[in-house]
Amino acid sequence: MRFLFTTGGPSVPDIWGGAETSMHELIGELLARGHACELVSGCAHGRLAQLRHLGARSDQRAGYPAHRVDHARVPALLRARLAAFRPDVVVCWNRGCAGAAAAALDAGAAVLLWVPDVGFHWHRGPLAAHRKLVIAGCSAFVAGRIRDRLGLEARVLRPLIRFDLYRHPGPRGESVTLVNAHPTKGLEIALAVAARLPHREILLVDSWLLTRAERRDLAARVARLPNARLHPWVPRMSEIYRRTAVLLAPSQVEDASPRVILEAQASGIPAVASRIGGIPEILGDGGVLLDPGAPGERWSEAVEAVLADPAELAARAVANAARPELSPAAITDDFLAIAAAAASG
Numbered sequence: 001m002r003f004l005f006t007t008g009g010p011s012v013p014d015i016w017g018g019a020e021t022s023m024h025e026l027i028g029e030l031l032a033r034g035h036a037c038e039l040v041s042g043c044a045h046g047r048l049a050q051l052r053h054l055g056a057r058s059d060q061r062a063g064y065p066a067h068r069v070d071h072a073r074v075p076a077l078l079r080a081r082l083a084a085f086r087p088d089v090v091v092c093w094n095r096g097c098a099g100a101a102a103a104a105l106d107a108g109a110a111v112l113l114w115v116p117d118v119g120f121h122w123h124r125g126p127l128a129a130h131r132k133l134v135i136a137g138c139s140a141f142v143a144g145r146i147r148d149r150l151g152l153e154a155r156v157l158r159p160l161i162r163f164d165l166y167r168h169p170g171p172r173g174e175s176v177t178l179v180n181a182h183p184t185k186g187l188e189i190a191l192a193v194a195a196r197l198p199h200r201e202i203l204l205v206d207s208w209l210l211t212r213a214e215r216r217d218l219a220a221r222v223a224r225l226p227n228a229r230l231h232p233w234v235p236r237m238s239e240i241y242r243r244t245a246v247l248l249a250p251s252q253v254e255d256a257s258p259r260v261i262l263e264a265q266a267s268g269i270p271a272v273a274s275r276i277g278g279i280p281e282i283l284g285d286g287g288v289l290l291d292p293g294a295p296g297e298r299w300s301e302a303v304e305a306v307l308a309d310p311a312e313l314a315a316r317a318v319a320n321a322a323r324p325e326l327s328p329a330a331i332t333d334d335f336l337a338i339a340a341a342a343a344s345g
Contacts, residue, residue, distance in 0.1 A: 001339065003030060004087035004109075006040040006078050008071045008096025012062045014044035015208065016235050018259050019094055019116035022138075022159035027064055029160060029332040037064050038085050040078050042071035042095065071095060075103055082107050089339045105130055110342040112136060112335075114157060118145055118254040118277055134342040139257040141278035155338050159259045160331045163321065166238050166263040173243035175203040176303055178250075179260045181218065181230070182207040186250030186274065191221065192296025193248065193303060194228040200303070202228045205240055241267045246306050249273035250299060252292050257282050262326065265317035270310065272302045286317030 005023055009015070012024040027037045039062070056069040056077050069077045078100055082090070090104040093114040101111045110132040118141070136157035137143035146154040176197070178190040181204040194202035204222065206215070222228045234240065237260075247264040249255075254277030261271050261282055271287035273279050280289055288302045306313055324330055 001089065001336070001343070002036045002085065002087045003027075003089055003091055003339070004038050004040065004078075004081060004085055005091045005093075006074070006097075006100050007092070007094045008042045008074045008100070009094050010044040011039060011041040011066065011068075013235070014068075016233075017208070018159065019114075019138075022116070022161070022259065023091070023093065023114075024062060025162045025165075025328070026160040026332065026335060027062075028162070029328050030335075031064060033332070038081060038087070039064065039066040040074060040081050041066065041068050042074055043068045075099060078103060079107065082109060088343050091339075101133060105132060110134075110339075110345065112339055112342050114138070115142055115146060115154070116159070116256055118142055118256045120145075120149065132342055132345045134338055136338055137256075139278035139281050141281055142256045157334055157338060158326065158331055159257055160328055160335075161259055161262055161266075161326070162328055163263070163266040165236060166241060167266045168238050168242040169267070170242070172241070172245055172267065172269065173201075174245050175201045175229075175243045176246045176248055176307075177203040177205065177240060177244040177264075178248040179205045179237070179240065180207045180209070181205060182209045184209075184251065184253045186248065186252055186292070187218070189250040189296055189299050190248050191225070191228070193300050194225045196296055196300040197303065198227050200227060200307075203231055203240070203243060204228060205231050206233045208233060237263055238267075241269060244269050245310065246303055247271040247273075247287075248299070248303070249279065250290070250292065251276055251279065253277070255279055261287070262321050265321035268314040268318045270306055270313035270317045272299065272306060284316070284320035284323075286313065286320035288313075 011020050058067045089110045091112045092100045101113050104111045113135045116138045135154040137146050137154045140156050143154040143156050181187050222230045247269050249271050251274045257278045265286045274292035275289040276292045
């Protein structure tokens with residue numbers, strides 16, 4: 001089959017957010033099976049001025065044909081690629097996805113709209129039931145929210161994770177790690193844990209969501225905590241997981257399906273996480289759940305309890321990430337079944 005993936009925001013390798021990474025790794029699995037894939041996307045801020053003047057640019061930086069343009073021009077570029085590439089299915093997500101879906105349906109294409117968030121920030125627009133439109137949420141939790149909020153039926157298409165890219169088979173480090181150090185992800189709780197557990201190294205992985213001023217402020221706060229470290233973001237997280245004993249995921253918002261939990265679990269790293277959104281669904285029994293509003297003392301106690309006897313939770317974490325339905329092959333099969341349903345109309 002032929003698949004045209006599209007988002008109005010930037011994509012890999014300009015950005016490595018959860019949704020972008022999941023789509024990138026899915027495309028890799030599809031290419032390995034002999035399917036044809038292209039990408040139409042917006043561009044990273046650093047390339048925006050250039051592309052405004054020069055128009056669309058095509059490249060193979062991600063390992064497949066990608067066509068990038070200023071986000072305002074994505075709809076026009078999408079229409080051009082629909083005519084030239086003639087995909088069997090258009091896969092839309094995130095920024096501009098409702099408009100992209102409508103444009104593709106108007107052109108007679110089948111559409112799979114993938115929803116990787118619970119806020120539906122990018123999914124407002126002229127979206128209604130259509131025989132060639134299939135909507136999929138990244139978790140059962142999100143699929144339920146789509147039905148409740150939008151009145152539309154949704155299937156479940158979990159994020160595809162190439163576990164071999166994240167797994168660290170050797171001895172793990174001793175850090176308590178927060179990935180994506182942003183207030184919505186529980187940054188304040190992580191800093192409270194650092195203050196309460198001075199004998200533990202707290203590793204904070206930088207967030208692309210932070211502004212420059214917020215990052216400067218965070219660096220100053222971390223500098224006042226001798227056991228805390230601010231680590232630059234890295235595209236391949238195995239380096240971070242090599243240093244990690246416990247993953248902190250104290251999200252303060254309803255995360256849809258945080259893949260970082262499964263990435264860490266593949267290396268036997270349990271998580272202490274918020275009981276919110278899709279986190280319980282993805283965590284399984286490979287970690288500890290707390291109320292997101294629990295005080296720092298409770299989070300610190302949970303971290304200490306895990307570190308006091310980590311073997312059982314580590315084994316559960318590995319088993320949870322190894323569930324057959326989470327394998328890349330199974331999720332690719334799910335995607336192809338959902339795409340076939342859209343194509344058959």
